[in-house]
Amino acid sequence: MTILVLAEHQDTQLDDATAKAISAAGRIGGEVHVLVAGSGCQAAAEAAAGLAGVARVLLADGPSLSNRLAEPVAALIVSLAGGYDAVLAPSTTSGRNILPRVAALLDVMQISDVVAIDGPDLFQRPIYAGNVIQTVRSTDAKKVLSVRASSFPAASVAAAAVPVEAVAIPENPGRSSFVRSELSRSERPELAGARIVVSGGRALSSAENFETVLAPLADTLGAAIGASRAAVDAGYVSNDLQVGQTGKIIAPDLYIACGISGAIQHLAGMKDSRVIVAINKDPDAPIFQVADYGLVADLFEAVPEFHAAVAEGAKA
Amino acid sequence: MKILVAVKRVADPNVKVRALADGSGVDLANIKMTMNPFDEIAVEEAVRLKEVGRANEIVVVSIGPEKSAETLRTALAMGADRGLLVRTDAVVEPLAVAKILKAVAEAERPDIIITGKQAIDDDANQTGQMLSALLGWGQGTFASKLVVGDKAIEVTREVDGGLQTVGLPLPALVTADLRLNEPRYASLPNIMKAKKKPIDERTPADYGVAVEPRLTVVRVHEPATRKAGIKVGSVGELVERLRMEAGVLR
Numbered sequence: 001m002t003i004l005v006l007a008e009h010q011d012t013q014l015d016d017a018t019a020k021a022i023s024a025a026g027r028i029g030g031e032v033h034v035l036v037a038g039s040g041c042q043a044a045a046e047a048a049a050g051l052a053g054v055a056r057v058l059l060a061d062g063p064s065l066s067n068r069l070a071e072p073v074a075a076l077i078v079s080l081a082g083g084y085d086a087v088l089a090p091s092t093t094s095g096r097n098i099l100p101r102v103a104a105l106l107d108v109m110q111i112s113d114v115v116a117i118d119g120p121d122l123f124q125r126p127i128y129a130g131n132v133i134q135t136v137r138s139t140d141a142k143k144v145l146s147v148r149a150s151s152f153p154a155a156s157v158a159a160a161a162v163p164v165e166a167v168a169i170p171e172n173p174g175r176s177s178f179v180r181s182e183l184s185r186s187e188r189p190e191l192a193g194a195r196i197v198v199s200g201g202r203a204l205s206s207a208e209n210f211e212t213v214l215a216p217l218a219d220t221l222g223a224a225i226g227a228s229r230a231a232v233d234a235g236y237v238s239n240d241l242q243v244g245q246t247g248k249i250i251a252p253d254l255y256i257a258c259g260i261s262g263a264i265q266h267l268a269g270m271k272d273s274r275v276i277v278a279i280n281k282d283p284d285a286p287i288f289q290v291a292d293y294g295l296v297a298d299l300f301e302a303v304p305e306f307h308a309a310v311a312e313g314a315k316a
Numbered sequence: 317m318k319i320l321v322a323v324k325r326v327a328d329p330n331v332k333v334r335a336l337a338d339g340s341g342v343d344l345a346n347i348k349m350t351m352n353p354f355d356e357i358a359v360e361e362a363v364r365l366k367e368v369g370r371a372n373e374i375v376v377v378s379i380g381p382e383k384s385a386e387t388l389r390t391a392l393a394m395g396a397d398r399g400l401l402v403r404t405d406a407v408v409e410p411l412a413v414a415k416i417l418k419a420v421a422e423a424e425r426p427d428i429i430i431t432g433k434q435a436i437d438d439d440a441n442q443t444g445q446m447l448s449a450l451l452g453w454g455q456g457t458f459a460s461k462l463v464v465g466d467k468a469i470e471v472t473r474e475v476d477g478g479l480q481t482v483g484l485p486l487p488a489l490v491t492a493d494l495r496l497n498e499p500r501y502a503s504l505p506n507i508m509k510a511k512k513k514p515i516d517e518r519t520p521a522d523y524g525v526a527v528e529p530r531l532t533v534v535r536v537h538e539p540a541t542r543k544a545g546i547k548v549g550s551v552g553e554l555v556e557r558l559r560m561e562a563g564v565l566r
């Protein structure tokens with residue numbers, strides 16, 4: 001069995017999701033190769049080469065792969081797929097964009113968002129916003145899998161790095177072009193990998209309140225900020241902070257939900273957190289059904305008080 | 317310009333769906349069904365393009381049981397022109413759905429296909445990308461903005477780091493994300509009018525597509541549910557417990 005893992009990276013840096021996908025691939029069993037596709041992405045390839053469990057790193061470095069548009073990256077993976085029994089990617093937005101294209105071109109039924117691997121062809125995946133887990137066996141000769149990064153530990157750093165080998169890049173299908181990107185810049189930790197997440201809902205009622213009420217607590221805790229769909233839809237924070245079925249799915253050590261009701265779709269994104277705190281003024285809010293610690297309070301009083309208490313502790 | 321929109325009938329998103337006790341599947345008996353929310357957004361986008369004179373015909377297609385005709389009726393009431401039901405009682409996986417839609421697209425020759433980014437039942441997030449690949453078209457997935465020109469479109473996509481905009485020559489495929497628009501409710505007169513709009517019926521076999529699943533469902537179960545913890549009386553107690561009991565705060 002040989003498995004190709006599509007790396008998630010930012011050219012100069014490898015994302016944690018890649019290390020997690022590599023450990024997921026290891027559970028299938030067999031040799032794990034990592035494909036780093038991009039433009040000016042040697043550094044990311046070298047980082048992948050230093051991870052435990054990686055046998056080879058393939059580097060596809062060229063202008064057609066900058067911004068990792070689905071059409072050229074899928075064509076690249078298909079050109080390499082003949083040598084592999086399985087192709088795997090983390091189910092980031094990039095993996096979700098590219099991988100089904102690969103699966104269709106290989107005539108394989110993809111298995112999306114795998115959360116557990118029970119054998120070389122036996123996989124668990126959530127359906128209905130994670131209310132139900134389905135175990136499926138694939139009858140396709142080749143497997144195409146996206147894996148939920150938060151369900152797997154990150155591969156550790158290896159004692160010695162494997163070499164990085166360049167691979168040929170097929171012609172760009174030319175059905176798409178990059179126009180622009182507006183990436184959110186933040187000094188805060190990345191939502192996907194943060195140890196603590198302070199999340200706000202509709203109750204925050206403005207972008208300003210996210211900054212003045214939630215941000216001080218988040219920054220004192222060294223936490224990432226998250227949000228419900230309602231808060232994102234209302235424009236209080238940017239789309240990349242949405243937690244949930246259709247946003248990011250995370251499992252931090254501590255998730256603090258402030259003014260979030262706890263809709264099924266929101267719970268789908270955070271219910272695997274180790275400790276959940278809910279601050280909500282409605283004692284019957286569904287979020288309390290999953291919270292380890294619930295505080296029935298007005299968040300505009302409780303959150304500043306919480307901030308003051310941890311800021312005090314940080315000084316002491 | 318012609319737009320093809322694919323819609324799926326799914327369990328209402330507000331319903332908590334449960335696994336059957338014998339683990340063979342999920343219990344959908346007596347559960348309210350509705351159009352997949354992302355597909356509603358896809359229909360709405362097409363209708364808006366027609367309203368501003370960009371599109372002149374909207375065809376909606378659904379693959380599923382007889383009742384999927386109701387979902388098509390909803391789309392017709394929102395403003396689509398005609399429907400196509402590809403009728404089957406089988407569970408059709410995204411790959412087979414994409415193959416059927418490819419055949420439909422080859423017959424209909426739309427300039428743009430819009431699908432929802434994922435169906436909220438199987439949460440697969442595959443059909444649009446697969447269809448686009450099979451047609452050899454460009455794809456603009458997870459769209460929060462769509463700008464349609466004469467020969468090309470620009471799609472702004474919601475991605476992990478923020479937003480990315482791509483340009484695609486027509487024909488092209490778009491998958492709708494939540495913030496593309498807010499779908500309308502069909503008005504009563506439009507619901508009445510929709511009853512007269514045509515819905516054609518076919519089967520997967522008419523398109524020569526085998527719908528036999530590639531994945532065997534071995535078991536369906538509910539994950540261990542989290543138990544509600546405790547209610548704390550004050551912020552002070554909360555911080556104390558997070559430090560001493562849970563050990564997640566320094």
Ligand SMILES: Cc1cc2nc3c(=O)[nH]c(=O)nc-3n(C[C@H](O)[C@H](O)[C@H](O)COP(=O)(O)OP(=O)(O)OC[C@H]3O[C@@H](n4cnc5c(N)ncnc54)[C@H](O)[C@@H]3O)c2cc1C
Nearest residue numbers: 201202203228229230244245246247259261266281282299
């Ligand atoms: C297809 C689909 C996909 C979706 N995907 C997602 C997703 O990925 N993520 C997501 O989050 N949602 C998603 N949703 C939306 C979801 O169903 C809910 O509508 C949303 O999560 C509600 O956000 P909220 O909790 O912030 O708002 P609300 O439900 O309005 O809750 C606000 C809460 O704040 C409390 N409150 C008000 N004022 C205060 C105060 N001063 N102090 C303390 N508490 C206060 C209220 O008691 C209430 O519980 C999706 C929905 C659909 C249909």
